[in-house]
Amino acid sequence: MSQSLTLSIDAMGGDHGLQITVPALALAARKLGPDARFIVHGDEAQITAALAGQSRSLAGQVEIRHTDKVIASEEKPATALRRGKGSSMWNAVEAVKTGEAQAAVSAGNTGALMAVSKLLLRMxxxxxxxxxxxxxxxxxxxxxVLDVGANVDCDAERLVEFxxxxxxxxxxxxxxxxxxIGLLNVGSEDIKGHEEVREAHRMLREGGFDLDYHGFxxxxxxxxxxxxxxVTDGFxxxxxxxxAEGVAKFIAAExxxxxxxxxxxxxxxxMARKALISFRERLNPPAAAPLLGLNGVVVKSHGGAETADFAAAIIVAADxxxxxxxxxxxxxMTRLGFGAGQPSASALEGGE
Structure with a gap:
């Protein structure tokens, strides 16, 4: 593997696909410098045409891996595991597994990305x-803040893991x-919240973990x-x-x-232009959500990400x-009492 940084990009994922992923790649490449390399997965003809439309040539930095297979945004994780092999998302994550890339980035189906990443990279x-x-x-x-979308239903043990x-x-x-650390709840009192949240609260207080737990x-x-x-569940x-994204956009528009x-x-x-630009940047929602707990780096960008958002996700993955x-x-994890082991075979589920 090359000593330079190599990132694996799912070019076809998300609501806008190549309309934003290729311009975002060009934007991220300018910030990361000429030593950054990109393996770009998707339709070769479309990617080549999109790259040709960029003002800055990425020749020498981009390797295109062709596939005409894409995991749809509405596909369930189990379906993605059965049918997703060879798709742009699958191949992007597999490049991390094989060591060809140090990180993968996708704006595709959240549940599918979680399932594919867990299968290929393991916990x-x-x-x-x-x-x-x-x-x-x-x-x-x-x-x-976690989880923000991968696990809709979480028991107390999952919340402690998070x-x-x-x-x-x-x-x-x-x-x-x-x-x-705090546990998100509908109130700060010990009696508030549903059973799983209260049990996670008890476990974090009494479980002997070396954590600075604040409470609810x-x-x-x-x-x-x-x-x-x-800490909260993915739902x-x-x-x-x-x-928060909607409120930020509303405030900016108003x-x-x-x-x-x-x-x-x-x-x-x-007259206040610089201050207003700074204010707008502070209001911008998080552009990248790393998947935690894997044997490798996978970063999820929003399905509706724009160019600057996807570029930010690429840069987060690089960092x-x-x-x-x-x-x-x-x-x-080892310091806190979680030794190496194989992941259990529980059902995978997720949502955008």
């Missing part, structure tokens, strides 16, 4: 399933030596930075993430309308690969 410790995480902007910096994974990820990605946190604590890591996490409503407001906007992130997660 890095005695864990049940991988989960998706987001680095959530807060008044204090970033909070790691707490351990989230602590390890936050240390590796954000440099916090001992991250604080509520929805409005997500942007306050009350804790470094917020709640995905709803929270998409609600602010734009207000600042262009008159000559005076436009002049004021011009994680360069930092030997998967090995750091495995070390942290």
């Amino acid at each position: 890095s410790a005695d864990l049940e399933r991988p989960c998706l995480t987001a680095s959530w902007p807060t008044v204090k910096g970033f909070t790691t 707490a351990i994974l989230g602590e390890a990820f936050h240390r590796a990605a954000h440099g916090v030596e001992r991250p604080t 946190v509520e929805g409005d604590d997500l942007t306050k930075g009350v804790v470094d890591v917020v 709640t996490g995905n709803v929270a993430l998409k609600t 602010l734009r309308a207000a600042l262009t409503s008159s000559t005076t407001s436009r002049l004021g906007a011009l 994680l690969a360069k930092n030997d992130f998967a090995a750091e997660i495995a070390r942290s």
